[in-house]
Amino acid sequence: MKRGVAYAGVAGAMWGLVLMVPQLLPEFSPVLLSCARFVLFGLVTLVLAIPMRTALGRLTLSDLWMIGRLALIGNLLYFICLVAAIQRLGVAPASLIVGVLPLTITLYGRHDSGGVTLRQLLLPLGLILAGMLCINLQTFAVEPGALADKLAGVLYALGALACWTWYAVHNSRYLKQCGHFDSHQWSVLSGVMTGVLSLVLVLVLALWQPTQLQVEAAPERWTLFWLYSLGCAVFGSWLAALLWNAASKRMPLTLSGQLIVFETLFALLYAFIWRQSGPSLLEGLAIVLVIGGVCWSMRQHEPGRAPATA
Numbered sequence: 001m002k003r004g005v006a007y008a009g010v011a012g013a014m015w016g017l018v019l020m021v022p023q024l025l026p027e028f029s030p031v032l033l034s035c036a037r038f039v040l041f042g043l044v045t046l047v048l049a050i051p052m053r054t055a056l057g058r059l060t061l062s063d064l065w066m067i068g069r070l071a072l073i074g075n076l077l078y079f080i081c082l083v084a085a086i087q088r089l090g091v092a093p094a095s096l097i098v099g100v101l102p103l104t105i106t107l108y109g110r111h112d113s114g115g116v117t118l119r120q121l122l123l124p125l126g127l128i129l130a131g132m133l134c135i136n137l138q139t140f141a142v143e144p145g146a147l148a149d150k151l152a153g154v155l156y157a158l159g160a161l162a163c164w165t166w167y168a169v170h171n172s173r174y175l176k177q178c179g180h181f182d183s184h185q186w187s188v189l190s191g192v193m194t195g196v197l198s199l200v201l202v203l204v205l206a207l208w209q210p211t212q213l214q215v216e217a218a219p220e221r222w223t224l225f226w227l228y229s230l231g232c233a234v235f236g237s238w239l240a241a242l243l244w245n246a247a248s249k250r251m252p253l254t255l256s257g258q259l260i261v262f263e264t265l266f267a268l269l270y271a272f273i274w275r276q277s278g279p280s281l282l283e284g285l286a287i288v289l290v291i292g293g294v295c296w297s298m299r300q301h302e303p304g305r306a307p308a309t310a
């Protein structure tokens with residue numbers, strides 16, 4: 001289990017870096033940032049899929065149906081919503097709202113075997129929920145900005161939360177049920193499908209909404225756009241997904257759901273470094289509550305404390 005926690009931590013560090021990109025490239029739309037990242041992700045994984053002819057021969061219609069849904073909901077729609085939330089709220093509030101994933105994943109996947117009972121997680125999850133309330137107080141009562149824009153940002157963050165809750169639970173279940181793909185193969189196949197769907201979206205926009213793909217930016221900003229998109233594709237998509245899939249196979253869903261919080265914590269760290277200031281009182285309280293809740297939940301999963309069934 002310790003190896004699974006380590007894998008999840010490294011994946012969270014990479015995803016935290018991805019959350020900084022919308023802040024660094026505010027002139028680019030959520031759809032454009034998402035499509036660039038995932039088309040490149042598809043190209044990278046397409047190269048990696050070339051030696052996987054044997055694995056490709058094992059693909060079933062059920063596999064393709066699941067990979068398609070995971071790619072659309074857990075990658076494309078999730079990142080579009082997340083970018084839109086970050087551009088309206090900032091990295092810290094958006095990442096902390098999405099950071100309620102430990103609560104939603106645990107509740108949604110609580111009937112899976114190998115976890116602890118919901119009663120054992122009520123107090124840890126209560127701390128996490130209190131942390132989310134603190135960051136929302138920070139967003140609406142302290143941070144400047146138009147109320148309508150903040151509300152839209154919160155709705156986008158909630159949309160991202162719903163997308164990744166569904167993705168985390170169904171991806172973990174399918175990986176454990178389907179024994180004919182390992183973590184690397186599944187990540188590569190998911191990447192190829194995500195790239196195909198993103199390319200389809202680009203073509204649709206080019207034909208019917210070309211203004212969505214047009215941005216007035218200096219050449220050096222476009223260079224940064226493609227460099228950041230490539231970094232997100234390689235490290236934030238392929239490698240992070242590979243590590244997360246490996247972690248999901250080694251831990252019960254109720255624990256792996258808690259470890260999503262690594263993404264939030266690393267995103268906060270990077271955001272504070274970027275703005276060259278520490279957290280506010282409410283942000284600090286939110287961080288303490290979230291970390292405390294996750295550590296408490298991890299303790300509930302120690303051998304001898306968790307029952308055999310969820």
